[in-house]
Amino acid sequence: MGKIYLIDVTNRDGVQTAKLGLSKLEKTIINIYLNEMGVYQSEFGFPTTRHESHYLRANLKLQEMGVLQPIRLGGWIRATAEDVEKTFQLVPEIKDLNLSISTSSQMINGKFLGTKSEEDILMMALEAVDAAKGHDARSVGINAEDASRTDIDYLLRFASAAKEHGADRFRYCDTLGYDNPFTIYDACKLLAEEVAMPIELHCHGDLGMAVANSVAGAMGVIDGGQDAYINTTINGVGERAGNADLVAVVLALKKSKGLAKKYKFGMPIHLSKAWKICKYASYTFNVPIPINQPGVGANAFAHSSGIHADGVLKDPENYELYDFKELGRGEPEMVETGREISSGEYSGISGFGHIMGKMEIEFANKDEAEKILELVRYANVLAQQPLVADELCFIAKYPDIVRELLTLTPLSESAHLRVKG
Numbered sequence: 001m002g003k004i005y006l007i008d009v010t011n012r013d014g015v016q017t018a019k020l021g022l023s024k025l026e027k028t029i030i031n032i033y034l035n036e037m038g039v040y041q042s043e044f045g046f047p048t049t050r051h052e053s054h055y056l057r058a059n060l061k062l063q064e065m066g067v068l069q070p071i072r073l074g075g076w077i078r079a080t081a082e083d084v085e086k087t088f089q090l091v092p093e094i095k096d097l098n099l100s101i102s103t104s105s106q107m108i109n110g111k112f113l114g115t116k117s118e119e120d121i122l123m124m125a126l127e128a129v130d131a132a133k134g135h136d137a138r139s140v141g142i143n144a145e146d147a148s149r150t151d152i153d154y155l156l157r158f159a160s161a162a163k164e165h166g167a168d169r170f171r172y173c174d175t176l177g178y179d180n181p182f183t184i185y186d187a188c189k190l191l192a193e194e195v196a197m198p199i200e201l202h203c204h205g206d207l208g209m210a211v212a213n214s215v216a217g218a219m220g221v222i223d224g225g226q227d228a229y230i231n232t233t234i235n236g237v238g239e240r241a242g243n244a245d246l247v248a249v250v251l252a253l254k255k256s257k258g259l260a261k262k263y264k265f266g267m268p269i270h271l272s273k274a275w276k277i278c279k280y281a282s283y284t285f286n287v288p289i290p291i292n293q294p295g296v297g298a299n300a301f302a303h304s305s306g307i308h309a310d311g312v313l314k315d316p317e318n319y320e321l322y323d324f325k326e327l328g329r330g331e332p333e334m335v336e337t338g339r340e341i342s343s344g345e346y347s348g349i350s351g352f353g354h355i356m357g358k359m360e361i362e363f364a365n366k367d368e369a370e371k372i373l374e375l376v377r378y379a380n381v382l383a384q385q386p387l388v389a390d391e392l393c394f395i396a397k398y399p400d401i402v403r404e405l406l407t408l409t410p411l412s413e414s415a416h417l418r419v420k421g
């Protein structure tokens, strides 16, 4: 029986979304939280984008150090041999990749304007898989963008050929949120049976069905005899109406009628981290959590009407499917209501000492404190809001890593051309 794994794409689909972004330190903390939660892989960024290089390499170093273990860190690139080469040139340590190419005739014709056929697309994808395998990538996922609008016979041929060339997973992208639970179940079951390789579900919420489609797609994959990898984002942030919400996907699989008996996670998921990760993503993206969001919304465990309040007081199970404590809720949160000293890009040593002292972080000497403060200032330049306790602790604990991931050095035009040429 196949199992379910999570591949979170907040640090890729989430940050490429209009009006949303994260600093490199914030992306790093998200990788750490995803690891704590039991997520199989974080799609941690764009290896061919120059300003990601230091961040990606620093996070791979954290993986080597055992800080980011057992989570895998996967890069997302276009499925071309050229992008694969550039990836291993800029981020030689990378081990896991997803290669993406459009497969629907809408996109092949609408993007390439008649210059590429289905065969050309297949060739490009296979060359990219060959190139990635040639660089000894540990895992290569081949992504069919707009799979839900792709002719199913072509999709089967595309996935089978990629598998023959060594691809490890096939990503079924419902890029426009066009599927419904019944259509995605059928398509993914067929793919699993015919191609016999693990399948990723990448669903968007344009019709409000991202979570339902992810769950139904995973059921299809497992009923077809393969492992299913669901793509999620924290708080469902992502292109347009967003992706499948991480916490809602976990809740659906664990709590929905009869599902957990048959469809199981391949590794333990620590739902108790949900509250922390969702609050952090909300703070760093500057996007409030909707009041009615499953599990972590302010109203997810709130009751006021007579019959409901009475019922839940007598027995919570009357009106609650799961307990708030399971999601890491219930602890009071400290909010400063008087004088507040926070970190900033112009912070001085006195205020900094006060903040770190409150978290019981001590420095060996003034020099060390000054060194960490300088990194905190740079982190603030990128975040443009006060750092949270976990970020400050991380900087104090791994200053060399932080120095690397905060480094953003645009190349001069001539250097850029030199590297390109």
Ligand SMILES: [Zn+2]
Pocket: 013, 175, 202, 204, 238, 239, 243
């Ligand atoms: Zn997407």
